[in-house]
Amino acid sequence: WELAFDPKWGGPEKVTFDQLEDWIDRPEEGIKHYSGKATYYKTFDCAQAGKGDKLFLNLGKVNNMARVNLNGKDLGVVWTTPLEVEITDVVKEKNNQLEIEVVNLWGNRLIGDEAYEDDGIVDGQWPEWVLKDEERPSKRHTFTSFKHYTKDSPLQSSGLLGPVTIITQK
Secondary structure, X not given: OEEEOOHHXXXXXXXXXXXXXXXXXXXXXXXXXXXXXXEEEEEEOOOOOOOOOEEEEEOEEEEOEEEEEEOOEEEEEXXXXXXXXXXXXXXXXXXXXXXXXXXXXXXXXXXXXXXXXXXXXXXOEOOHHHHOOOOOOOOOXXXXXXXXXXXOOOOOOOXXXXXXXXXXXX
């Protein structure tokens, strides 16, 4: 699987996963603590295409929601089980282009940012860099008025975990 993260939120622009896995299990800090949208890309063939059966792409497990595009057609957002979309009229026998945008929760980025210098609110006062609309002095990506996590808080499972399968319905 090829993946693209948003570097503005600390993720790598492009990375390859040999298999689907939880972002929090990755060694890269930019993936482990990433929060936001990442896009999975895969090319595949489908022998069942055009044989008369209904076909569904099942994403298995996703944390937390996903938008599926197949061969340039938006098949919608899935966020509750079953995490699947019908692909009957879109899938081809050869060279299908699959894109799955996955969005997780904000917590992992907040936890990751706790490892950096705190340049936020002190004694109830907003920081000068916010008041003057200046670039922030630390490496943090997020800003909150309340600390929800510590750097030792457990990370939240994230990403497309799969297995991604095609289900045939007669």
